[in-house]
Amino acid sequence: MSKYEADEKHFEQDHVEFAENGGKQGSQPQIEGNIQLIGNDGEVRLVPTPSGSKHDPLSFGKARKVGLLVTVIWFSIIALSVVGGFGALAPIFFGLYIPQGVTADHVVRLLTWPSLFTGLGNFVFLPLALVVGRRPVFIFASFMLVGSSVWAAKSGTSYESHLGARLLQGFSAGATESLLPLIITDMTFVHQRSKYFGAYWVAQSLFTACLNTASSYIAEYLQWAWYYWIFTILAVIGVLLVIFAAPETKFERPAFAIDGKAAKVDAFGNLVMLTEEEAAHVALDTNADQTVGPKENMGYVESLLYRVPATWSDFKVILNVYKHMVLALLDPAIIWSLGASSIVLGTTIGQSLTFGTILQEKYHWAHQNTGLIYLGTLPICVLSFLTSGWGGDKINLWFAKRNGGVHLPEHRLPAIIVPTILGLSLGVLMYGFCADAAPNVHWIAIVISQNMSTYLFICILITTTTYCVESMTHHAGAALVMVVGGKNILSFGLATAITDLANTGRNAYANGILAGCAGGWLLLALPLYFYMPRYRKWKAERATK
Structure with missing residues (x-):
């Protein structure tokens, strides 16, 4: 079994790939940078959680x-x-x-x-x-x-x-x-x-x-x-x-549920746990904890032609950065x-x-x-x-x-x-x-x-x-x-x-x-x-x- 296949098998069995504090949403303060990297079974968890999208890097x-x-x-x-x-x-x-x-x-x-x-x-x-x-x-x-x-x-x-x-x-x-x-x-x-x-x-x-x-x-x-x-x-x-x-x-990764909490990946590729108020306004990706690979393979030419749409309002992100x-x-x-x-x-x-x-x-x-x-x-x-x-x-x-x-x-x-x-x-x-x-x-x-x-x-x-x-x-x-x-x-x-x-x-x-x-x-x-x-x-x- 290859390392990739082993990771995929572990992913399908565990379904939980990240936890900063565990417990209910918002029950404990989120400590920035702390990651539950090792699961209860002693295996390394995959952080961030892959989605089911073919555009997910x-x-x-x-x-x-x-x-x-x-x-x-x-x-x-x-x-x-x-x-x-x-x-x-x-x-x-x-x-x-x-x-x-x-x-x-x-x-x-x-x-x-x-x-x-x-x-x-x-x-x-x-x-x-x-x-x-x-x-x-x-x-x-x-x-x-x-x-x-x-x-x-x-x-x-x-x-x-x-x-x-x-x-x-x-x-x-x-x-x-x-x-x-x-x-x-x-x-x-x-x-x-x-x-x-x-x-x-x-x-x-x-x-x-x-x-x-x-x-x-x-x-x-x-x-x-x-x-x-x-x-x-x-x-x-x-x-x-x-x-x-x-x-x-x-890739704008949709929010997903892990360890009973809602989480998302921001524009920089980093996972952020959502508060109860934030979680109430997002739709969770139910496919995020089901597979490592995409549901549909992206062709070579399609991958090169794919681009992320940007509007003028998106340029406000630059000032925020x-x-x-x-x-x-x-x-x-x-x-x-x-x-x-x-x-x-x-x-x-x-x-x-x-x-x-x-x-x-x-x-x-x-x-x-x-x-x-x-x-x-x-x-x-x-x-x-x-x-x-x-x-x-x-x-x-x-x-x-x-x-x-x-x-x-x-x-x-x-x-x-x-x-x-x-x-x-x-x-x-x-x-x-x-x-x-x-x-x-x-x-x-x-x-x-x-x-x-x-x-x-x-x-x-x-x-x-x-x-x-x-x-x-x-x-x-x-x-x-x-x-x-x-x-x-x-x-x-x-x-x-x-x-x-x-x-x-x-x-x-x-x-x-x-x-x-x-x-x-x-x-x-x-x-x-x-x-x-x-x-x-x-x-x-x-x-x-």
Whole structure:
């Protein structure tokens, strides 16, 4: 029996897939984020509950889900590679633009400013996707990436034109951190999300590392314009994948009854329990607890032509999303997730701007060989997935079983313990001291420490993405944008400040500051773990008074 068939059989036998508090409708306050993930029989329950509709992404077949996952990973690889792979090429553009009178600080903007615009793109793509659907916004972002890559390739020796193209590339890459995680959320159950998000972030980092390794060789032997032409070709393939392998995943799930309570899934794909008053005004889906799969299979062509109708009144949702983005900053879990991902991303950006110069000037590497440092990301990605992706789901289920089957969002946090210890010691601190000691230490120390910092970033990204979505379920999309989009904006300022400091030759001091900030902030996960469940319970009780 396949895993899918086993899930379907269990689903038909159990009929109850989610419970936040049990009992009668409204008998106890709903505690946001708490999920009855393990049933009385010890089996994992399916959350959210699939409906009987053929348009329900939870009911997509395995081939359709795999095709969709491959498509979102492909786009993210190309978009983030062309935006983030500039580090190995930086010496080329220093030599090209500085003789024209462009300062070194302005050349660095070719890397740091696109990261800022990636964050801004998050704040545009996700609200639009909530209104007009995921598919049309995904197609638009894909064409934007193609157009901006052509522009960059034809920018010639004009710094201003090159910067403009890079900013548009960064903006299109914003879809990778808001729209695409939302698509993954649409088609996955809660107990699968760390695995799927882990596969997404790890595959993204893995193949991005391979492309970044090749980037310096492309620039050396084919001229730097071909760096963008090759990405243009890959982006065109991405457009074809989006058009032919990415069906619409926006789905308005009808309300249904579970454990004697009415529930619905909101626009962000998160399950919300209804109050007695709300439940009295909805019609329940009587088919929701009868099968995992749809009653009628949706054809391939039909799946690509299907779109979600949108009216002008639906655009009011955008204003509501922005309102909840601001309100998300009042939630301690969101503040912590934003700070953690921002500090760690700022660290990796800062290192990416300095390792090329260190390897060339201190160890006399040819500039086309500096991209080889990214090959260390290959084993790092496997380690990240085992630690926080696949391992994160295992840790989560273990804690849920110890907690009477109830999953808490804070059960995600223990997965960062090992990455924090290894990443800060063998990554951030080691990089700073070895960079200042070069060439008196072996170059492998620079390579190892830079990649261990990347390991910390990937693990933190996996954990904060799932944690923020689960801790603010009623407005998870807004929370997701604030964390993944906000981190690019905050890390922009941090990376700029640290790079200026590192350029003075004080790498140990700069990375020591980063390690202290990161370590102190990540330690705040301890009070979050113990006090956030009480805080959410207090909010739930206060809301019922």
